[in-house]
Amino acid sequence: MHELSIASAIVEQAAEIARADGADGVSSVTVRVGELAGVVPDALHFAFEVAxxxxxxxxxxxxxxxxxxxxxxxxxxxxxxxxxxPFFWCPRCDRPSQELRGGRELEITEVAPVPAPA
Incomplete structure (x- = not known):
């Protein structure tokens, strides 16, 4: 399950971002995962909880x-x-496409810090 190594990397990077921003903790991490990234979202959630x-x-x-x-x-x-x-054949003109525009993403888009006590 390579999702565990991905989740570990997410945890490390998010912790580093939080430290750089002066946050004591993180309440949530948002990631974008492309359909073709080879990552199973449910497995990633489980691995994140472990990591x-x-x-x-x-x-x-x-x-x-x-x-x-x-x-x-x-x-x-x-x-x-x-x-x-994946099927890279254009449904409109019936020719193969050679340009993938999205679907391979695997990126952290937001690290939300734990709110400061009031």
Whole structure:
């Protein structure tokens, strides 16, 4: 399960970001995961819960934004979903696409700090 190594990297990077911002802890981490990134969101959630224990993210929740895989057809200027398993054939002009525009993302987009006590 490679999601555990991905979750560990997310925890490390989010903790580093929080430290750099002067935060004592993290309440949530938002990540964008592309449809073709080879990451199973449920497995990533489970792995995150394991990886966060004993860290500044111990109480943090993981928010996964799934990004659909889309390709671009240069022949007819059509952007289309490639689906899973991926099919890179333009549904409009019936030609193969050679440009993937989205769906391979795996990035942290937000690290929310634990709110300061009032």
């Amino acid at each position: 966060r224990d004993g860290t500044a993210l111990a109480g943090a929740r993981l928010i996964v934004e799934q990004v659909p895989a889309v390709a671009w057809c240069g022949g007819c200027a059509e952007e289309f979903a490639v689906g899973m398993p």
